[in-house]
Amino acid sequence: MTRDPGAGHEGQEDKVSGDAFLRHAGRNFLLAMYTGLRSLKLYPVENATAQKALDELQSAALAILGPQGEIELRLSGDFIFVNGTRLRLELDNYASFSNLLAALRAVDIGELKVATGVERREWQVFLGVLLSLSGKGGTEVNPETLLDLRDKLAVAGVTHLDLEPPLESEEKLAEAERAREVAKRTYSHGVAVTKDLINSVRMGRTTSVAKVKRAVQAIVDQVLNNETSLVGLTTIRDYDEYTFTHSVNVCILSVAIGKKLSLSRLQLYDLGLAALLHDVGKARIPVEVLNKTTGLTDDEWKLMQTHPWQGVLTLFNMRGYGEIPYRQIVVSHEHHMKTDLTGYPKAIRPRSMGIYSKIVAVADGYDAATTRRSYQTVPIQPDQVLREMWENPRRGYDPVLVKALINLIGIYPVGTCVILDTFEVAVVAAANPDQNFVNRPIVRICIDVNGALVGPPGQEANLADPSADGGFLRSIVKVTNPDRYGIIVGDYFV
Numbered sequence: 001m002t003r004d005p006g007a008g009h010e011g012q013e014d015k016v017s018g019d020a021f022l023r024h025a026g027r028n029f030l031l032a033m034y035t036g037l038r039s040l041k042l043y044p045v046e047n048a049t050a051q052k053a054l055d056e057l058q059s060a061a062l063a064i065l066g067p068q069g070e071i072e073l074r075l076s077g078d079f080i081f082v083n084g085t086r087l088r089l090e091l092d093n094y095a096s097f098s099n100l101l102a103a104l105r106a107v108d109i110g111e112l113k114v115a116t117g118v119e120r121r122e123w124q125v126f127l128g129v130l131l132s133l134s135g136k137g138g139t140e141v142n143p144e145t146l147l148d149l150r151d152k153l154a155v156a157g158v159t160h161l162d163l164e165p166p167l168e169s170e171e172k173l174a175e176a177e178r179a180r181e182v183a184k185r186t187y188s189h190g191v192a193v194t195k196d197l198i199n200s201v202r203m204g205r206t207t208s209v210a211k212v213k214r215a216v217q218a219i220v221d222q223v224l225n226n227e228t229s230l231v232g233l234t235t236i237r238d239y240d241e242y243t244f245t246h247s248v249n250v251c252i253l254s255v256a257i258g259k260k261l262s263l264s265r266l267q268l269y270d271l272g273l274a275a276l277l278h279d280v281g282k283a284r285i286p287v288e289v290l291n292k293t294t295g296l297t298d299d300e301w302k303l304m305q306t307h308p309w310q311g312v313l314t315l316f317n318m319r320g321y322g323e324i325p326y327r328q329i330v331v332s333h334e335h336h337m338k339t340d341l342t343g344y345p346k347a348i349r350p351r352s353m354g355i356y357s358k359i360v361a362v363a364d365g366y367d368a369a370t371t372r373r374s375y376q377t378v379p380i381q382p383d384q385v386l387r388e389m390w391e392n393p394r395r396g397y398d399p400v401l402v403k404a405l406i407n408l409i410g411i412y413p414v415g416t417c418v419i420l421d422t423f424e425v426a427v428v429a430a431a432n433p434d435q436n437f438v439n440r441p442i443v444r445i446c447i448d449v450n451g452a453l454v455g456p457p458g459q460e461a462n463l464a465d466p467s468a469d470g471g472f473l474r475s476i477v478k479v480t481n482p483d484r485y486g487i488i489v490g491d492y493f494v
């Protein structure tokens, strides 16, 4: 591998060697390969459609081989590179590309090299064998199949096509990609279910909690299996759907904190459900007040403050429970009380907030403060929010639980854009797995030392990596706004 997939190819755009040429010709080549694959799947090889598809595949390959002498097609995560140039996926070709990617991945192909002199017949053999093998294993990748595929090609006299398995780092990338896919589905399902529930309550319809419970269980299971991918999603915010994404975010963060405290799976189900329903009382607040983008009047603010006990009433009425959801009721009632009871509703007697309420309060405070609402032009930076929650006792959070949250997401949560002392600009990709380094996350470099925009995916760097003089190779100087550098944060870690 001589080319760096992340590096930009600046310089003159030559008609037959530049990026623009490769993007265009590469795309044609891939689409022709996909069409070929599909045609051979649907029709016998002697059929005119299949023959035409093979002709087109051969001429698309020649169009690149002519000027460039070879084709090196490489898969990396969700990206496809042709001779080092990353192809742009557009909506109209996305399905074809991802189907082809899946077919190649199913037989563990990470790279396909095509040499000058390739014959049409070789494509026919290659696609035929690919089809016969990829059909077998379903989506399970079997490393044996690549060897099998190579053997079959050799026996059939295919000498101009060479196959390589994915690089190990790319396999990991693909693995992470799959985990993210599952996480995204769990997340959006959670949002949909919450939306349904809140709307039913709002319209006074009876609601079943069974669906909500299942969505919570899926979230808990996912957090227990692979916490990072789901927690990472809480930073991607859909401002239009704030009420629903907020509930799901608080659920994910609460469950992840609960996991850090070693709660059992059943306790996490209970906690997760309480977290998802913590603001259910807001369904009884008029939408005009709830979504108001300017400051609230005193009366409106008082109305907003009724949501904890409105939630209590709502939960008492909820169907589908074998028993009354006491723990969820307590959390709805207590989540704004603050540990020193200076919050609302006012406690009549001395009491101490339950542990679930304290956890939900921390997750709730963090998510609310880091979300940019339509009327806040400048979002508060996550590191400042955490510092404030941690240092200011008047905020009324349990410091042990804030610490658990910091351990979970780091001082710099995934998606934070940071300037490094090397003058590089980077996006936080993951908390450091070593908990001694909560302020030294794993990042992806978006702007290199020369000030050039890199990637995505961008080079990965662990900020805990030591330098020769006993310090660190890279350190965070400050948090910055990615918009200033033209960085689309989501591209680097989603």
Ligand SMILES: [Fe+2]
Pocket: 278, 279, 307, 335, 336
């Ligand atoms: Fe609330």
Ligand SMILES: [Fe+2]
Pocket: 246, 250, 278, 279, 364, 368
């Ligand atoms: Fe809330």
